[in-house]
Each structure stands twice: as structure tokens, then as C-alpha cells.
Amino acid sequence: MLQIDTWKRVLIWLIVLAGLLFATPNAFYSRVEVHNDTIDAGMPDTSWPSFLPSNLVNLGLDLRGGAHLLAEVKTQDVYAQRMRGLWPEVRNTLRDMRDQIGTIRLQESAPDVLRVRIGNPDGMSAAVAAVRALARPVTSLTGAGANDLEVSVEGDEIVVTLSEAERAATDERTVRQSLEIIRRRIDEVGTREPTIQRQGSDRILIQVPGLGSASELKAIIGTTAQLTFQPVVNRTTNENYAPAAGQEILPSLDEPGQFYILEAAAVVTGEELVDAQPSFDQNGRPAVSFRFNPSGARKFGDYTAANIGNPFAIVLDGEVISAPVIQSHIAGGSGIITGNFTVEESTNLAVLLRAGALPAGLDFLEERTIGPELGADSIQAGKIACIVAFAGVLIFMALSYGLFGIFANIALLINVGLIFGLLSIIGATLTLPGIAGIVLTIGMAVDANVLVFERIREELKTAKGPARAIDLGYERALSAIVDANITTFIIALILFVLGSGPVRGFSVTLGIGIITSVFTAIWVTRLLVVMWFERARPKTIEV
Structure with missing residues (x-):
């Protein structure tokens, strides 16, 4: 018989009310957004009731x-x-063999090649064996069994390069690390729902809604923030000075025309930082305080203890931002970076250092700034599309199925509310293709009702009573409804897994729309029909 248990009725209406309740904040978007931002900043706000989602x-x-x-x-x-x-x-390894191999000299070479000349070629085989002993197994599945270094001999020189397996593993590790650091830097700034995805083997797509410009985004992530602490060999004003092997010449950030000759090998790097915060120096100027991990603190302390009176360069992205003279042993692994910073610059530098250094530089192949006016136009176009789709479907259903069509229209309105409620609960991002998915769902949402209503028409022709016809209509249309929506849901799932960006946005709204459509068609519309039938008790019905 045509009936629904009381507990099922209560559960259906509770689901509907919960979905519409979570969708409600989107009707007051600007107001709720200001409320959320105020609360996130740790300030009280009463512009939106706290008991509402x-x-x-x-x-x-x-x-x-x-x-x-x-x-x-x-x-x-x-x-x-x-x-x-x-x-x-x-x-250091070859120094222990100096009586066997003679002098050791680093030679000029390509950046990714290490060339070392030894004074006594007779000790070459022993030197090569010692250097090869420094190799380590490649830490990747594809490089299993391979070592990270390749050591060869050219005349009286030892040539060291990375193996192909290690290069492949390094590339994968570098891109993954860059992806995570970019995500941390953007999260530090507090932007809402950025899109940060890997594209291809060595490219990263970054989209941040609500940010003023692409140049502002580049300022956040474009700096590698490679921080190193290096020994100072000398100073010069000659930009063309040729440093010795194992040394490099870098410009001073604060002193135009001044260059520092440094040992290329850093004593401590930014990778060993565990914290960095904006602060002020003893003169009240903006600065950045930092703290090393135990390993970095030990190296930092040992070096400062052994080099009191010598300058020590703090290098950020290839520029010497400060070169203080070590006055005493600095224990504890903490210190302060001073320079001609503004408060904003010291804050940004602290964010970059705290999020970690990018392992490699970035080349920006494409950059776009999308103004809020264009976004507002897209929203307006999406609204018009939804309204047109709504109006067309509502009119069609009312004219085609009369009272039953009106029940379907009520369920359709509830369906759209449930879609926005679920999108709000999971914190999904709505894009223009996502709006297209909602518009498509509006058209598809009544398909299940059409199947049911047509089946009820067929049952009425067999001279069954209206209650039995309605009951059989829902029962016998169920398998067709489920099959049709499962196949579409599988397509949405495939699009979500294999797609990216706009494609995923479309698949999310389509998939959620399918779930809510089946729920409203099978349960909500049926409940409305049952409630009407129990009150009206019609002898005949027309669908």
C-alpha cells in the first residue's frame, strides 16, 4: 500500500532541513564572509548569529x-x-690521502659537475675508490640498486656527477617539495581555497581567488628564500673579480657597489631553521629573529666559537643582506637578521623562511590577473543561466504533469538547496564550470520524476486504483532511475579523478547533484505525493 513509516518521514524532513540550513549562509554571502574573517582574526563579531552555520x-x-x-x-x-x-x-676525504695523491685542487666546471685535480696521478685509483665510497643508494623505487654518484677519470682529474637514477629521483623530490612549500607559503598568508596542482613533470599551477594581482602572488612564492650563513674571505668593489675555486662573489644588499668574496660551502642553511618571526633590533628597526634545529644550532655554535672576530655573511637568494663580525660564541642556535627592512618586508621574509626554502628557482611561464568585475559578470551570467533553466523546467513539469509536476518542482527547489548545503559542508570551490554542472543537474533532476510519472500513467491504464498505481509507479521505476544515475555518477567520478581545475569543479557539482536528485526524486517527491493523497483521498487521479 501507499505508505511511508513515520520514522522515515521524520528522517527525510530532517535531512532536507539540515541541507537548507547549511545552504542559508550563501544567501547572505558578503555578510557571512566578513563574519568569518573577523572570527578568524580572533575578534568578536555579532553580524551573523553564532547558532547558525x-x-x-x-x-x-x-x-x-x-x-x-x-x-x-x-x-x-x-x-x-x-x-x-x-x-x-x-x-676532507682526499686530504687524508695527501701523502699518496699529492695536492688537491678544485677545477672550474659546469655547475652540475665536480672536477678535482690531484698532484700525483699514480694515486688516482685509490682516490677514485675513496670518492666512490661517498656514494649512497638512490632513495626511490625506480632507482633501486643504483648509487647517487658517478665517478670517472679524465687525465689527472676526478669527475663526479649525479647518476641518471639520482637525477630522476631528485627531479621528483624537488617538484614535490616545491609544491608543498608553495602551499605552506600561501596558507601562511591566509588566502581562501587556493588551487595548487602539479602539471606535467616539472610545472605547478597556482590559482589564488581574491588576491589583488599576479605580481602580488609572485612576491609571496616567487622568492626561493635560500638562506645560508657563509664565511667571508674578503670584500671588494670590483664586480668582475674572479674568485678562486670553492669561492663565490656576491653583491651586498645594503651597500651598492660592494661585493663579498665568500666560501661557497655554507656553514648552516635555511633548511635547518625551525622558526622565524618578524621582530625589531636594539635600535628599533625591523628585523627577523630565527632559531635553528639542534643540528644547525650545534654547527652555528661551533663555528662562532672558533671564528670570533671574523665576519660572517648572511646570504638570502644570492645577496649578502648582512655581514656582522662574530663578537662571541653564539650558543642556543638563535639569532637575528638585520637589514634595511620595512615592517612589511620583515614580515614577508619571516613567512618565507618559516614556510621553508624552495629547493629550486621558478620560471613563470604564464601569469594572469582576473579582476573582480569579470568574476561578478560570471556570477551574473551563471545566475541568469540557472534562472532560465529553472523557469523552463518548472513550466514544463507543471504543464505536463499538473499537480504531480508541482510536487516535482518543489522537490527541484529543495534539490538545489541541498546541493549548496553539501558544497558548503565539504568546503568545495564553485567555478563557472561548476555552475554549468548545477544547470545540467537542474535539467537532469526531473528525469527521475518523469520516469515515475510515466510509469504511474501506465499503471492507471490497467484499471488499478490510484494508490496502487502510485505505489507500483515508484517501485517499478526505481531500477531505471538507479541505473541511469549510477552510470552518470561513475562518469563524474572519473572526471574528478583524472581531471584538474575546471573539469574537477564540474565533476564535483555534477556528482553532488546526482546524489541529491535521486534523494529528492525517490523520497521527497514521493513523501509529498503520499501526504497529499492521505489528505485528499481522491477516487481518481490524472498525471
Whole structure:
């Protein structure tokens, strides 16, 4: 018989009310957004009732405006860093064999190659064996069984390079690390729902809604923030000065025309930082305080203890920002970076250092700024599309199925509310393709009702009573409804897994729309029909 248990009725209405309640904040978007921002800042706010949900559907780049960047990770930089860091280890290893191999000299070479000349070629085989002993297994599945270094001999020189397996593993590790650091830097700034995705082997797509410009986004992530502490060899005003092997010449940030000659191998690097905060020096000027991990603190303390009276350069991204003279042993692994900073610059530098250094530089292949006006136009176009789709479907259903069509229209309105409620709960980002998914869902949402209503028409022709016809209509249309929506849901799932950006936005709204459509068609519309039938008790019905 045509009936629904009381507990099922209560559960259906509770689901509907919960969905509409979570969708409500989106009708007061600006007000709730200001409320959320105020609360996030730790300040009280009464502009939105605290007992109501405040989850919003996040607006994507094409609806809100913002910045878009496509960056390529310069993985070659990491090879050069590895070779620079390897030289002190090779030098110390060969020094223990000096009576056998003679002098040891670092030779000029490509950035990703380490060339070492020894004075006694007769000891070459022993030197090569010692350097090869420094190699380590490649830490990747594809490089299993391979070593990270390749050591060869050219005349009286030992040539050290990274193996192909290690290069592949390094590339993968570098891109993954860059992706995570970019995400941390953007999260530090507090932007809402950024899109940060890997594209291809060495590219990263970054989209941040609500940000003023692409240049502002580049200022946040474009700096590698490579912080090193290096011994100072000398100073010069000659920009063309040729440093010796194992040394480098870098410009001073605060003193135009001044250059520092430094040991290329750093004593401590920014990778060993555990914290960095904006602060002020003893003169009240903006600065950045920092703290090392135990390993960095030990190296920092040992070096300062052994080099009192010598200058020590603090280098950020290839520029000497400060070169103080070590006055005493600095224990504890903490210190302060001073320079001609503004408060904003010291804050940004602290964010960059705290989030971690990018392992390699970035080349920005594409950058776009989408203004909020364009986003507002997209929202308006989406509203018009939804209204037109709504009006067309509502009129069609009312004219085609009469009272039953009106029940379907009520369920359709509830359906759209449930879609926005679910999007708010999961914190999804709505894009223009996402709006297209909602519009498509509006058209598809009545398909299930059409199947049911047509089935009821067929049952009425067999001279069954109206109650039995309605009951059989829902029962026998169920399998067709489920099959049709499962196949569409599988497509939405595939689009979500394999797609990216706009495609995923479309798949999310389509998938959620399918779930809510099936729920409203099978349960909400049926409940409305049952409630009407129980009150009216009609002898005949027309669908």
C-alpha cells in the first residue's frame, strides 16, 4: 500500500532541513564572509548569529577574481647545489690521502659537475675508490640498486656527477617539495581555497581567488628564500673579480657597489631553521629573529666559537643582506637578521623562511590577473543561466504533469538547496564550470520524476486504483532511475579523478547533484505525493 513509516518521514524532513540550513549562509554571502574573517582574526563579531552555520561555498578564480600563475621548477639548480655541498666532503676525504695523491685542487666546471685535480696521478685509483665510497643508494623505487654518484677519470682529474637514477629521483623530490612549500607559503598568508596542482613533470599551477594581482602572488612564492650563513674571505668593489675555486662573489644588499668574496660551502642553511618571526633590533628597526634545529644550532655554535672576530655573511637568494663580525660564541642556535627592512618586508621574509626554502628557482611561464568585475559578470551570467533553466523546467513539469509536476518542482527547489548545503559542508570551490554542472543537474533532476510519472500513467491504464498505481509507479521505476544515475555518477567520478581545475569543479557539482536528485526524486517527491493523497483521498487521479 501507499505508505511511508513515520520514522522515515521524520528522517527525510530532517535531512532536507539540515541541507537548507547549511545552504542559508550563501544567501547572505558578503555578510557571512566578513563574519568569518573577523572570527578568524580572533575578534568578536555579532553580524551573523553564532547558532547558525557559517560555512560558505568558496568562489573560484573565475567567479571571485584573483591571480593565476603557471611556474616551471628549475630542477637543474638542485644539481649545482648538490655538487657545491659535496666538495667539502670530497676535499676532507682526499686530504687524508695527501701523502699518496699529492695536492688537491678544485677545477672550474659546469655547475652540475665536480672536477678535482690531484698532484700525483699514480694515486688516482685509490682516490677514485675513496670518492666512490661517498656514494649512497638512490632513495626511490625506480632507482633501486643504483648509487647517487658517478665517478670517472679524465687525465689527472676526478669527475663526479649525479647518476641518471639520482637525477630522476631528485627531479621528483624537488617538484614535490616545491609544491608543498608553495602551499605552506600561501596558507601562511591566509588566502581562501587556493588551487595548487602539479602539471606535467616539472610545472605547478597556482590559482589564488581574491588576491589583488599576479605580481602580488609572485612576491609571496616567487622568492626561493635560500638562506645560508657563509664565511667571508674578503670584500671588494670590483664586480668582475674572479674568485678562486670553492669561492663565490656576491653583491651586498645594503651597500651598492660592494661585493663579498665568500666560501661557497655554507656553514648552516635555511633548511635547518625551525622558526622565524618578524621582530625589531636594539635600535628599533625591523628585523627577523630565527632559531635553528639542534643540528644547525650545534654547527652555528661551533663555528662562532672558533671564528670570533671574523665576519660572517648572511646570504638570502644570492645577496649578502648582512655581514656582522662574530663578537662571541653564539650558543642556543638563535639569532637575528638585520637589514634595511620595512615592517612589511620583515614580515614577508619571516613567512618565507618559516614556510621553508624552495629547493629550486621558478620560471613563470604564464601569469594572469582576473579582476573582480569579470568574476561578478560570471556570477551574473551563471545566475541568469540557472534562472532560465529553472523557469523552463518548472513550466514544463507543471504543464505536463499538473499537480504531480508541482510536487516535482518543489522537490527541484529543495534539490538545489541541498546541493549548496553539501558544497558548503565539504568546503568545495564553485567555478563557472561548476555552475554549468548545477544547470545540467537542474535539467537532469526531473528525469527521475518523469520516469515515475510515466510509469504511474501506465499503471492507471490497467484499471488499478490510484494508490496502487502510485505505489507500483515508484517501485517499478526505481531500477531505471538507479541505473541511469549510477552510470552518470561513475562518469563524474572519473572526471574528478583524472581531471584538474575546471573539469574537477564540474565533476564535483555534477556528482553532488546526482546524489541529491535521486534523494529528492525517490523520497521527497514521493513523501509529498503520499501526504497529499492521505489528505485528499481522491477516487481518481490524472498525471
